[in-house]
Amino acid sequence: MAGNIATRAAYGDALVEFGSDERIIVMDADLSKSTKTDGFQKKYPDRHINMGIAEANLMCTAAGLATCGKIVFASSFAVFAAGRAFEQVRNSICYPNLNVKIGATHAGISVGEDGASHQAIEDIAIMRSIPNISIISPCDAASSRFAVKAAIENDGPFYLRFGRLAVPQIYDENTKFEFGKGMVLKDGTDVSIIANGLMVQYALEAAKILAEQDINARVIDIHTIKPIDRDIIIKAAKETGCIVTAEEHTIMGGLGSAVAEVVTSEYPVPVKMVGIEDKFGKSGNPYELLEIYGLTAENIAAKAIESMQML
Amino acid sequence: MEQKEILSLKKTATNIRKGILRATCSAGSGHPGGSLSITDIMTYLYFKEMNIDPKEPKNPDRDRFVMSKGHCAPVLYSTLAERGFFPVEDLETLRKTDSYLEGHPHMRTVPGVDMSTGSLAQGMSAAVGMALAGKIDNKDYRVFVGLGDGELEEGLIWEASMAAAHYKLDNMICFVDYNGLQIDGKITDVMNPEPIADKFEAFGWYVQSIDAHDYEQIEKAIENAKNQKGKPNMIVAHSIKGKGVSFMEGQAGWHGVAPKPEERDRAIAELDEYLASLDA
Structure with a gap:
């Protein structure tokens, strides 16, 4: 690749x-x-x-x-x-x-x-x-x-x-995508990590961190945020019981909110959100900024565990 | 232009004005003042100038009209109805819940409306896109635009003007309905956009100034516009707000207030009297 x-x-x-x-x-x-x-x-x-x-x-x-x-x-x-x-x-x-x-x-x-x-x-x-x-x-x-x-x-x-x-490249160039349909990148039963954009790579890394602790995380890429794939989210809520979202965006109104809108109205389970928390960005090296704002695999893994602990 | 033709346009314009009054009165709101001031230009465009067919409102080769001052939907609708795009009786459903005649022009519900407008200046900018498409596709349709004078206070007007001149959109013919009044009063008191003609000239437009209620001047300006190449066209049309209804003329108060039934009747009686005088 x-x-x-x-x-x-x-x-x-x-x-x-x-x-x-x-x-x-x-x-x-x-x-x-x-x-x-x-x-x-x-x-x-x-x-x-x-x-x-x-x-x-x-x-x-x-x-x-x-x-x-x-x-x-x-x-x-x-x-x-x-x-x-x-x-x-x-x-x-x-x-x-x-x-x-x-x-x-x-x-x-x-x-x-x-x-x-x-x-x-x-x-x-x-x-x-x-x-x-x-x-x-x-x-x-x-x-x-x-x-x-x-x-x-x-x-x-x-x-x-x-x-x-x-x-980095997540998908093979021959991957079949469908408009409005999310992609399960890794199956799992304990918690679902739902991410998009640049955070997908960190969601996959977070799943590895969790695996070291015997936590089997599902990783879903929701490339189409609107219309959102309600089925894949409800299935994740039912089968894993808790969710963490990850996005390079404010947690107010982005992917996390969109997932929560589906979950709360269809099958309520805990949803933790990794994103930017009501703050402006700042100048700096992109990777350092991602660390400062908590947009990391480690933070996703920590929030996944918090989400599981709410059950 | 022959006197017979001018007489016919005047009659049509008077009927369009009656439609504006009926529609806004029935709605209990809307914008009669600026609708009445641009009526003669609309009449000339839709009954003499534009290449349009009510049976084929989406024909890709048609001329386009964008009412950039979208609050003047009443005159656009009344003109389209008079021209046969939809029944004149429907005008009285304006702004009602079960009507297709939205308060501001909507291209998805009203036959003959070429662009949804209402947020000022956006229509002119969209018209730049239509004119660009005409150039790209080597089509010879023209894009006409109705602008308000107060609308010129919007910054987007000048972004669009810069682009129209940059891309030499001589297939674009715009009218400023220069009635001098906006909601809060005289345009020169609220936020002075003058000198209007000089500004557009400085932006690279071919500018003409006319009397908005004189059909011969409207015709001459459009013919001049068609004969010049390389520049977009601005016709600064000096008009009277509320034109045709004695108690509405020159009054900023009639910008966004609908006539009550008694006022409508008085206005229509005046217009009927005028129609009778034209027949005589």
């Missing part, structure tokens, strides 16, 4: 791979080298549109193109795509249910040195609250490719969340 690859790079590669479809337009806001849409720009210059540093206009213009039959990928950093342009996404893309795919890169604190202003830790919570939009947060290159493919194949607005940091 390939070495470490940033999901933003896999996003850029997927746009090139699927870009021969004449309906596809890729838009950027002066960040094409960072969001990695520059590969598409080189191959299909007539269908790449740079909107300059104007994210609000990026989103509404994308909506206008979509009304004319285009499949539009609108790219910027997650903090601007979901934050600055929130109301444009809500009113001009989601309300009329238009075919705009928001390619949001540089999500989470693993952005690193740029610091809090550029670290989107609330984007999923914001996007998840809007009707009509689907959200995918892939963990590696293969699942990022799937995210782009799913967005092309399914009509309507999508929010695709990609990271800046190079991450």
Whole structure:
């Protein structure tokens, strides 16, 4: 399997791979080298549109193109795509249910040195609250490719969340993904670890730590946060009795909340959440930041045990 | 333009104005003032200029219209109804729970509405996308936009304006309904967007100023716009808020207040009198 690859790079590669479809337009806001849409720009210059540093206009213009039959990928950093342009996404893309795919890169604190202003830790919570939009947060290159493919194949607005940091490959490139369906990466009976994005690798490591203590943890990757795979979550609640979630996002309104919404209404079991706890990020080395904010395999394992102790 | 044609447009516009009054009165809320001020432009576009067919509201080659000042849904709906996109009687269901006529234009429920709007400036920006799509696909449709003068206070207008000029969107023809009034009073008192024509010129647009209620001026400006290449078009249309109803004209108070039944009847009686004078 390939070495470490940033999901933003896999996003850029997927746009090139699927870009021969004449309906596809890729838009950027002066960040094409960072969001990695520059590969598409080189191959299909007539269908790449740079909107300059104007994210609000990026989103509404994308909506206008979509009304004319285009499949539009609108790219910027997650903090601007979901934050600055929130109301444009809500009113001009989601309300009329238009075919705009928001390619949001540089999500989470693993952005690193740029610091809090550029670290989107609330984007999923914001996007998840809007009707009509689907959200995918892939963990590696293969699942990022799937995210782009799913967005092309399914009509309507999508929010695709990609990271800046190079991450290890979880999936074989031939893995079959299904939109809206989670993946069981390791079966287990004592506790379920439900993760997405960059935290999937740490969820797998946490399962190994727990195994050393004779705890058999199930590990689930929920790449599609909306619509969420209710079945896989309810099954995990029933069969393992307790859950810990792990996400590179605030624990308010992200994956943990989405899992808790399903569990509390269908089959209540303890749910512990690993994520960012109502704090802004800060500048620093990405790996050091992950340690500081508790986004580690050790913390997931500790919270898994806490979740088990609540039974 | 022949006098006969002008007379016909005036009659149509008067009927559209009556629809605005009936709809907002029935709803008990809505925005008659700015609807009445842009009625003549809407009438010209939908009854003389635009390449549209009520039987094929989604035809990919049609001209588009985006009501960027989406609160003027009453004039858009009344125009579309008068043009045959849906029954005129439905106007009186405006803003009601079981109606498809949402308070602000919604492209998913109302036949003939090309973009959902209501949050100011977003419509103009979406129109930039439609015009870009036309250029990419080598189609010759035009994109018309209705803007409010108060709407120009939104920053997004200027992001969209920069982009339209950058991409040389000469297939875009925008109108500023320059009635000088917004909810809180005169635009020059609330947040002065003037000089409007100079600003768009500085942004690289082909700008013309006209009387919004003079069909010959509307026609000439659109013909000029069609004949110039390389720049997006802004037509600054000086208008009267509440145009056509004596007690509404020039009153900011009628921006977002619906007429009561008695006021509606008085207004419609005035418009009927005007229609009779046109016939005579």
